[in-house]
Amino acid sequence: MESSAKEDAQPKPRLIVRLGRLLASHHILFSALCCSAGIIALLFLPALAKNTYLSENALIPGSANPLFSTEDVAEANKFIKGIEAAAGESRDGMGMPKFIVQQMKELGAEVCYHEFLPHSKHFHPLKFFTSMTNDLAIHPNGTYTNSGTNTIGIIRAPRGDGKEAIVLVTPYNSQRVKENELLSLALGFSVFSLLSRAEWLSKDIVWLSADSQFGEYTAVSAWLSQYHNPTFVAGVTNGPDGIAEKAETTDFKRAGTMAAALIFKVGETRNYGDRDSVTMYAEASNGQMPNLDLLNVVHYLAVHRQGFRVNIERISSLVTSAWLRVIAEVIQTVGSLLRKINPDWKLDIAAPDYVEGTANLASSIYNQALGVPTGSHGAFRDYQVDAVSLEFSPTFHLRNENAKSSFLVRGGRLIEGVVRSVNNLLEKFHQSFFLYLLTAPSKFISVGVYMIPFALLVVPLPIVAAALADGGKTEGKSMNDHNMKGSADILQVDGGAWKWLQSARVLLVIQIWAVIVSLLPYYISQIADGTPIQSAVIWVVLSIIVLIILYAMLGSPYSAGVEWKLLKATMITSISIGLGLMSIINFATAQLGSLIVIPMCLFSRPVKARLGMNFLPRTVLLASNIFLAIFGFPPVILLVMKGLSKGTWTVDIGDFWVSMEFLWEWSSATYLYIFLVHLPCWLLCIHVLVHPCRQAGSKVKWE
Incomplete structure (x- = not known):
C-alpha cells in the first residue's frame, strides 16, 4: 500500500516529455509522414508563389x-x-x-x-x-x-x-x-x-x-x-x-x-x-x-x-519533361478541389504555368545552391x-x-x-x-514559405536519433544483464556511456578524414601538367589510403563495442547539426542536401539485420538502401545535377575534379558542405549497411 501511494505521489512527466516519448515510440511512422509531407510541400511551392510588389x-x-x-x-x-x-x-x-x-x-x-x-x-x-x-x-x-x-x-x-x-x-x-x-x-x-x-x-x-x-x-x-x-x-x-x-x-x-x-x-x-x-x-x-x-x-x-x-x-529540360507534366496535372486537380472546399485556399494553378514555374524555381535553387555568381553583379x-x-x-x-x-x-x-x-x-x-x-x-516565394519543406524533412531527425539511442541503451542493458556473472570490468565497459563514446570516436575519425580529403586538392593542384582525370584518380587513391591509415591508428567502426543503432544515432545527430549550419550559410544547398541525406540516414539499416524479416519488406529496404547509397555518392549526384541542368549525361571521372575545382576557386560554401557534411554522412551510411550487427547477448571480445 505504501509503495502504491508513493507511485501515485510521483509527478507525471511534462506534456512535451510525454509527446516526445510517443513520437519516439512511433518514429518510423512519424518519419514517413514528415518526409512525405516535406516532398509534397516542395512540389507545391510553384503554386504558393506570390506576385511581386514594391515595398519601398x-x-x-x-x-x-x-x-x-x-x-x-x-x-x-x-x-x-x-x-x-x-x-x-x-x-x-x-x-x-x-x-x-x-x-x-x-x-x-x-x-x-x-x-x-x-x-x-x-x-x-x-x-x-x-x-x-x-x-x-x-x-x-x-x-x-x-x-x-x-x-x-x-x-x-x-x-x-x-x-x-x-x-x-x-x-x-x-x-x-x-x-x-x-x-x-x-x-x-x-x-x-x-x-x-x-x-x-x-x-x-x-x-x-x-x-x-x-x-x-x-x-x-x-x-x-x-x-x-x-x-x-x-x-x-x-x-x-x-x-x-x-x-x-x-x-x-x-x-x-x-x-x-x-x-x-x-x-x-x-x-x-x-x-x-x-x-x-x-x-x-x-x-x-x-x-x-x-x-x-x-x-x-x-x-x-x-x-x-x-x-x-530556367532548366530547359524540365519544360519538356513528361513526368513533370503528370505532376502538374495532379497539382492542378488537387488545387481545384481545394479551391472548391475553401475559396481562400489559392492553390489552383494551370498545368503549363506549373511546369514553367518549376523550371524557373529549379534554376533559382540550383544557382543559389551552387554558390557561384551568375554574373559580375x-x-x-x-x-x-x-x-x-x-x-x-x-x-x-x-x-x-x-x-x-x-x-x-x-x-x-x-x-x-x-x-x-x-x-x-x-x-x-x-x-x-x-x-x-x-x-x-x-x-x-519568400523564406517563410520555402523553409516549410526543409523543416518537415529535418524535424524527424532528433526523434529518430532519440529512439535509436534509447534502443541502443536497451540492448546495452540486456547485454550487461546477460554478462552479470562475468567480470566487473566487462560490466563497466558495456555501459551505455562507453558505447556512446565508441560511436562518437568513429564519427570523429570520419570527420578528420573528411577534413583531410577536402584539403588534398590544394596539394594535388601543385602537380604540374596534371589532367583532370589524373588529379581525380590521385585524389581517390589518397583518400582511400588516408582512411585505412586512420582506421588502423584510431580504430574502425567494426571494432567491438560499436553498435549500429548508436552509430546511426550519432550520424543523424551530426547531419542535423550540419544541415542546420548550412541552412544559415546557404539555404538552397541545405534544401537540396536534405532531399538526399535525410532519406539516406533514415533508411540505412544493416543488411544482416533484415535476415529475420519477411521477403517483401526485406527486398524493399535492401533496394532502397542500395539506391540511396549509389545516388548519395557525391560524384553520382554531380552527374545527375549536370544532366538535369545542362542536358548532357556524359560520364567522366575528370568532371568531378573540374566541378570541385570550380567550387573552391569561387570559395563556394557548397564545397565545404559536400566534404564536411555530405561525404561523412554517406560513409557512415555505408558503415551502417555493412555493419556485422552483433546480436544482444553475444559475447563481446575486446581488442
Whole structure:
C-alpha cells in the first residue's frame, strides 16, 4: 500500500516529455509522414508563389516622363562609329579606352583608368566565405604586364553631397570586341551623357566600362577591390596618354557609398520575329540575392513602360519533361478541389504555368545552391551592394538601323528609369525581401514559405536519433544483464556511456578524414601538367589510403563495442547539426542536401539485420538502401545535377575534379558542405549497411 501511494505521489512527466516519448515510440511512422509531407510541400511551392510588389514607396518607378530621346540615339550611333575607328587604328590595345575617356571628358565627367591583372585562381582552404581578390603584380620597370584596363567616369550630382552613388557597368572585350558589345558601350555612353545633363540627380553616377578580356567578374571585382580597399604602389609610371595626363588618369577616382549597381549588356540576336527581351541575373556568391525591390523596379519598367519581355534562367529540360507534366496535372486537380472546399485556399494553378514555374524555381535553387555568381553583379553583392545584371536579347539584325534606334530608345529609357527610382531613395534597400526564390520574373516565394519543406524533412531527425539511442541503451542493458556473472570490468565497459563514446570516436575519425580529403586538392593542384582525370584518380587513391591509415591508428567502426543503432544515432545527430549550419550559410544547398541525406540516414539499416524479416519488406529496404547509397555518392549526384541542368549525361571521372575545382576557386560554401557534411554522412551510411550487427547477448571480445 505504501509503495502504491508513493507511485501515485510521483509527478507525471511534462506534456512535451510525454509527446516526445510517443513520437519516439512511433518514429518510423512519424518519419514517413514528415518526409512525405516535406516532398509534397516542395512540389507545391510553384503554386504558393506570390506576385511581386514594391515595398519601398519612394521608388515610384515610371512616375516621371523619360528624357532619353532620338537625339541620344544619334549620339550613340556617333559613338559607335568613333569607337570602331579607334579600335581599328590602335595597335597597343589602348585605342578604345582612350576614346571612351576622351568622350567622357567632353561631358565634363571625372575620368580615370584602372589597370588590373587576371585573377590567379588557386585553392585557398582558409579563404572561404570571402570575395575573390585580384593581386596586382608589378613589372620591375613599374608597369603592368598583360593587364586589362577599365575606364571610369564619374558625374557629380548637382543636388547631392557626394556621399552616395549609383554604378552603371558595361562589359566589353577590348582585345576582340564584337558588334553587340559596341552597342552595349553606345547604350551606356548615351545614358551617361543624358545623366550628365540631369538636374534632378541627388546621387553621383559612376560609369564603369569593364574590360572583360579576363572575364566580366574579374574586371568588376578588381575595380571594387581597389574602390573599397585602396592600395598605393610607389614608382608606377604607366599612363596611356602621356606625362601630361598621368596625374589625372592614373589617380583612382571615387564617388560615395554605392546605393545600387546595374550591369547591362546587349547579347546576340535571338528569336527573329519575337519581342525583344531582357534576362535578369541576380544570384550572387553563396546564395546571396539583391533586394527584391530592385528586381521589381526593373521588371515593372521593362514590361509596363518599354514593352520588353523579361526572362530569368530556367532548366530547359524540365519544360519538356513528361513526368513533370503528370505532376502538374495532379497539382492542378488537387488545387481545384481545394479551391472548391475553401475559396481562400489559392492553390489552383494551370498545368503549363506549373511546369514553367518549376523550371524557373529549379534554376533559382540550383544557382543559389551552387554558390557561384551568375554574373559580375556578384562582385557587388560581396560588398553588400544590391546589383542585378541585365542582358538584352534583340530580335533584329544589328545592322538594321531603324530597329536598332527603337531598341536604343527603349533600352536607354529603361536604364534611365531604374536610375531615377534608385535616385529617389533616402536610404539603402531594406524594405523588401533578401531571402527568396523566383518562379517567374514577377512571382517569388519568400523564406517563410520555402523553409516549410526543409523543416518537415529535418524535424524527424532528433526523434529518430532519440529512439535509436534509447534502443541502443536497451540492448546495452540486456547485454550487461546477460554478462552479470562475468567480470566487473566487462560490466563497466558495456555501459551505455562507453558505447556512446565508441560511436562518437568513429564519427570523429570520419570527420578528420573528411577534413583531410577536402584539403588534398590544394596539394594535388601543385602537380604540374596534371589532367583532370589524373588529379581525380590521385585524389581517390589518397583518400582511400588516408582512411585505412586512420582506421588502423584510431580504430574502425567494426571494432567491438560499436553498435549500429548508436552509430546511426550519432550520424543523424551530426547531419542535423550540419544541415542546420548550412541552412544559415546557404539555404538552397541545405534544401537540396536534405532531399538526399535525410532519406539516406533514415533508411540505412544493416543488411544482416533484415535476415529475420519477411521477403517483401526485406527486398524493399535492401533496394532502397542500395539506391540511396549509389545516388548519395557525391560524384553520382554531380552527374545527375549536370544532366538535369545542362542536358548532357556524359560520364567522366575528370568532371568531378573540374566541378570541385570550380567550387573552391569561387570559395563556394557548397564545397565545404559536400566534404564536411555530405561525404561523412554517406560513409557512415555505408558503415551502417555493412555493419556485422552483433546480436544482444553475444559475447563481446575486446581488442
